Amino acid sequence: MSNTTSDDSLITTEVQADSNDDRAAPAAGTAVAARDLDVFYGDEQAIDDVTMEIPEKRVTALIGPSGCGKSTFLRCINRMNDMIEICRVEGDVEFGGKNVYDGDVDPVALRRKIGMVFQKPNPFPKSIRDNVAYGLKIQGFDGDVDARVEESLKGAALWDEVKDQLDSSGLELSGGQQQRLCIARAIAPDPEVILMDEPTSALDPVAASKIEDLIDDLAEEYTVIIVTHNMQQAARISDRTAVFLTGGELVEYDDTAKIFEDPEEQRVEDYITGKFG
């Protein structure tokens, strides 16, 4: 991970995929799987027959041009698409072997097992402590809240910066700190999967690189699924990469190194070399 920040500005066709040797080898179980997934917004199809299995405790990147459906796919996993009235989902999304679109699944209960980090940092206008403890509070957590807050802030690499100001407002932090606060908030209830929707696109490069380092660490304990439009970022931090192209089609899904060095599909090569998209 030593070279993660150095090539930020380089636009190169030969992106070096970071070989996350430490956890690349052993075959992992499946955390999330999609089967024949179609999503429509009204009459428009946003996801077109996607089938893929996402391994647990790995970083999986979803890349593709804007409007390709990668964010839609992410929001299917914790059913945030339910909030959009015209959105219709067909097919299965399995989480822990259970189809989350089954009739007996409560999306609220589902979301308690899946954390989410948004594009724009959105800490609540509460104290840092209350922000991190939010998930614990709504789930009726009965243990030591303060210990869990500290643990989560450490997990989000924010503890050292805020340990003396836990009672000040989360809005007083800088943008990058706010985003790490949101990550701490997401991991505090100890979810199994963390969804990240372009978590660094609203941040400056330095703050972004801190988040990238953090994502790498998070994969030790959590399954991380990250949407990014930044191909270098996908190459640097992910183990697996899925390339979506216009129309919501999953064109290729493989180990990150393979995608960036030797993609099967011409269209994928065109996209990552900048000829298309």
Added chain:
Amino acid sequence: MTDSTESPDLSRRGGLTRLKEGTYGGLFAACAAITLLTTVAIFVTLLSDALVFFRSVPIAEFLTGINWSPNPAGGGQAFGIIPLLIGTLTVTITAAFISIPIGTLTAIYLSEYATPNARSILKPLLEILAGIPTVVYGYFALVYVTPALKATLFPEMSTFNALAASIMVGIMTIPMVSSISEDAMSAVPDELRQAGYGLGATKFEVSTGIVVPASISGIASSYILAVSRAIGETMIVVVAMGAQARMPEIQEALFGIPFVNPADVLLQSGMTITVAMVQITGGDLTGGTLPYNSMFALGLALFAVTLVMNVISDIIAQRYREEY
């Protein structure tokens, strides 16, 4: 929050939680239902007593009668709404003569001429005009405006008169015209103004020739709202206009054309629909009497007129919202 597909999941979520969620949702829905119930209650209350009234006094007689005396000393009640309508129309029209031109000019000034600073001061100040209790306006009309008018312009004016009351109603409804009209004018896209300036129009020509016609539906809806507010206004007229239901004297001018001298209406006391209602409350309020029921018939007429005007104003206002 539009999560409409929420499905129960007994295995993951306790019944207590769902009960709590349902209770809160139900409570909020009940609160919302109260607003609907209020409308229904207004309608039913007015209609039920009004129907009793119309059983004794036929609707035709009520609508065409030219005599209103619900509690006469010597007997012989009369329930004709015409003199009340004349009173209400007098106040409404006179007030409109004040609120409409002044309100429109104010809106043009705020939208086209005022600096942002001046606007941020003037707008909340104008809202004060609508926030003063109406009984205070009535008191002003009775105690300050009438004597001032009497001392200067109209020596023959009576203590209770329609003019002073109407002036106050007009001033009170200025912000209604100005704020809605200004919203409509501000919604006119700047490109239209630029186009006008590009053709060499002056600011005056752009304001009156482009902005006002472009926002005419919003302006019209503000007029209707202000008039509807003036129709329902009670305390100003009760305090300052007196309570004499009378028909104006019809005079004959040249060639036998009948006309009404405006001074005869404006400078004398009169009675509006709302004053008639208030006056009846001086008697028995437990219900069952004819005057009591007539109050509800008047209320129904007032409610119907203001409701229709609001709906019309709403429909007109929809148009300008759609245009841009």
Added chain:
Amino acid sequence: MATDNANADGFGEVSRVRGIVFEYLSLGASVFGLVALGVLLVYVAIDAFDLANASPEWLLTYFLTLVVPFLAFCLYSADDAAVTRRALGALGGGLVAVAALFTAIEALVVPIPRLNWQLAYLFVVAAPVTAYLAYVGSGGRVGAVGFGLLGRLVGGVAVGLAAGTLFLVFDPLLWFLAYTLGVLPAVGLYALGRLRSSPRAQTATVPVGLVGLVAAAFLREVVATYPSDLLIYLWTIAIPVAAAGALLVGDRRGRTAAVAVGGAPLVVATAGGFLASSAGLPAPTVLLVLVLTGVPTAVYVSRVVDAGEGLAGLGLPFLLAGGVIAGALVVQTFGFPTPEPWLDGSFLTAAPSRTPTDAGLYPAIVGSVIIIALVAVLSFALGVGTSVFLEEYTPGTGPLGTLTRILQVNVANLAAVPSVVYGLLGLGLFANLLGLGIGTAVTAALTLSLLILPITIISAQEAIRSVPDDLRRGSDAMGATRWQTTKNVVLPEAMPGILTGTILALGRAIGETAPLIMIGAATTVFRAPDSLFSRFSAMPMQIYTWAGFPQADFRYGVVAAGVITLLIILVGMNGTAILLRNRAERGS
């Protein structure tokens, strides 16, 4: 605008003149209503305070002892040479201009009744300059501290008086039981849960509180002996308020400061309460006023001292009080003739009377306070509930979406129903059909609540809509239920806006007269109401009644005093609402 400038040819000249005339015409129209209202307010103030009979010496004395020091304070706080120059210029130039203009009008056109040039100067020049300087001065640190302190003093007195008034109607003994058995344990449990981070204790709060309240209602029928009223107020209000103040300060400044801030006002208030009871004054009200003024003031002073900035501002109340005393001394020493204001202490504490000089507003004020308190609770609860339902609980499409739209149109139409019609609803439904009684306080409160409900709902909806969607999504993604998101994220953010809207709507309710007449509110009552079902009058009702009296002293004196009282209360409420909004806007 460029085209407004004259072109080379004559055509430009013509249109420029027309444009300028039009601009000034529209400017004149914009201020016409305000000027008219201003003139009327000046006259009503002159009548209420009998300023027409104030001698120039009297005016000058108070101008020098009260207004000038206040202006100096504001200028000192603003600390801006340009402002000082402008203010002094306006005061000086205005003096010459007003005196000259006034004399000219009187001599050449028409004599102006009940006004002289000194009064004209006070209202036309001195009052606006003072208001402007107060605004500018409050921007400085010293001024902010001074006005903050003044606001707490005045607000504390107002809240204390209002609370004392409410206990005229609500049973203090029941409150004593309810507080001891329900409120105190519930609050204690909540605090414990918060301190120990134990949600279970917090969940128990509501049931424990409810059980306590039910037990209190039951015991009220059984228990016969109670402590004295004074002790009840001490135990249920004074001690908790003092404790809250002490806690606020104790967090940052330690034990000594906390004891001082909580204890000193408590001791003063208790002593004041016992002294008042031996002096025949209403002891509970004195206690409430003292403690509700003292504790917030003490907390504020401690905070200012802590911050160490703008300490000079703490002198403002002394400056004003000193000005009043000095003025009174000078007036007495030199024997200046003083005006006899209609609006004085006895007007606010006496009952209505047939003789103008004895007439007072007290029962009507009590009636208004009680009604407004009930309306506040009802319309706030219903308004928040409805707006949450409309904004958070219903989708935009589908059958429920249609229902939402119907509700929305319905609310808009209700807002435009004339207030007399609401009066008829109250008369027909609440007073006669439901038997709540003609002209009772509870009928009036229900009627007025429905009347302002649409305004409350519309403003609460706006406040809820202004909460960023980001926050809702963030909370949803954490697995919060709809109610949890509403309670934890949406309502706290929207609350200042909701409160502002509610207070503004209450301002509408406090001045409404027509619905009160329709439900048969008494035109005059000589005793303050002592239960929710007793006959009552309200301030606007009393004004309406007096305005119909033929005597000039009533028309020009007593009613003017009533109008000014009503307007001062209105300004106080709306000012609070605006401060609340500004503070919330600065916070976010």
